[in-house]
Amino acid sequence: MDLSEALRMGRERAGLSQDAAAAAAGINRVLLSYYETGRRPVPLPTATTLARLYGTDLEHILVGDDAEAAAVGAGVDVSGILYRASPPALDDYARGGLTIFERYLREYVELAEELGRPLPGKGQSPFPAVTGSAARDAADAARQLRRYLNLGGGPLGDPFRVADDHVLIWRLPLGEDLQGAPSGFFYNHPQVGFSIVINSDMTLGRQAFTVGHEMAHAFFHSRTLDVIVSMPGAEVGRERFADAFAGELLVPGDELRRMVTEHAPWNGVTNPTTVVHLQRHFGVSYATLRVRLLQEKLIDRATFDELAQVSPSRLAQGLGYPVHPADMGDFAMHPLGRFPSRMLVLVRDALERGAITPGDAAETLGTSSEEIRQLLARPPIERDEQRVQEDLEAAAFAHKASPGAAS
């Protein structure tokens, strides 16, 4: 079969529109149309990317062999499962994102098998399933999870890293228009277990909140459901539960009350400046913090509305806080930042063992060989940085050796 025709048929079999496939492959839609109609020859690397996106390989797509395609990699129709669990409103761009996720999962399984690493199988939550949506139950569940994961009662620091220790967390572009795009989704994969995807086309605060939300699905809904696609504003009990859970997980009520009590004598909690400080303390969005203050009855509705009249990003800048580009609408991120750390460890190990080539690694991660060079690098320390490290080491050793510390 002609490659152009094969790619068109492969896309159609995968149930993707040209828009969705082009967005997921990172190419222009018009160009994809040219490739499929033979008006322009398709370069082999692009053809390979497209074939893998369609859940198959070039040699199989060229003979129209779906049975063989299903045997490639994980052998699970992840995007089909996710489509079926998604609301009809899911737009093309988001569908493309689901397909990228399927592709990366397949690569993960294949790499683990290549290296002889055991896969954990389907995830098992240590907690009983929750069926209700009561905010109090959600808060209790969040506290249980914090205890189970030894997270203490304070801010999580980096929720992405915290989640990454326990689930496979991916940050993929699913679309900015949350009418048609999910904020994230949860999938309990039969071979790799709990996997969550965060829509990276959202502000950083919203992404952090979604981490908490999807953790609720993983730990409290996975006994009854293998896949949950989270559409913002969905009036479903488990979604309301997951929202309340995320609020308590990221901004524990006790710690919030303690912080407000501490700040109150200096600067009332009705002051947006205080809210920005608290928001930064917990690493959440200004909106999340306002909601948590209202939920914990630390502000009234009028104050809640009044606080919404301030630009949190400009206020934060004025207070000397860095503002993340995603909070200003720039959702570009480092290509390797999209992957769970376990995936990068697998790629690195495979490279070091010579099981894959750098080009194969780049193709696997959908990035350039430049990022692969840096992934393997052991950059030598520069003089200025070394001096700082030595100062810090000296301070740490002096502290350990001090009489106070010894006693």
Place this chain on the structure above:
Amino acid sequence: MLLDATVARSIAVLGWAAELAKTVGGSLYIAPGVLSTDPDERSELRGIRDALQREAQHAQPGSGRQSKAVSAVDRLDMFFALGPPTVTVLMPDPEELAMAIRLSSRDAEQRNWRAQLGLTARRLDAGEAVSIAIAAARNFDFASDDQQALIAYTALGHRAGVRTRDAIKLVVARGLVEEATARNGYRFLQDDDLHLLGGPDW
């Protein structure tokens, strides 16, 4: 001579593409997908350029790393602007395409065939595969810094490939670049923490 992405990057960053082209008969050949003539089209070299651009944006302003990244981006842009005949993108014919697919296939049978060629890695990436398929079929010299790609080329093309170091030595032998300059340039690529070429010493 047909260059893969690793050698094309090195030669472009050093700014010696025209010299190397003169040395090897006027043209450096590159496979489609490794380089694209249309900026809208994805290619490995454009991906490398974008990654270096990102490095330039995120490195400490005024630092050596930023300056090296900016310079590398400029050099790659100059390389892209060279065009034919100095830099020519070659389309594979159907047989070459079939060979490239064999070299990059996930299929167990093809993997066994590649193991018989001497490859230990599971497969080659598509860019490397199509480069080797074209070079071997058309009796071109092939330049790569990927050991597995060089093994595949030797098995299929029945001659050894060349690395960045060897390509630079050819330019020196032709008298187009001073040996001391060439050695410094190569060492820079080998040891620098942005370029990280590694590879054999001169």
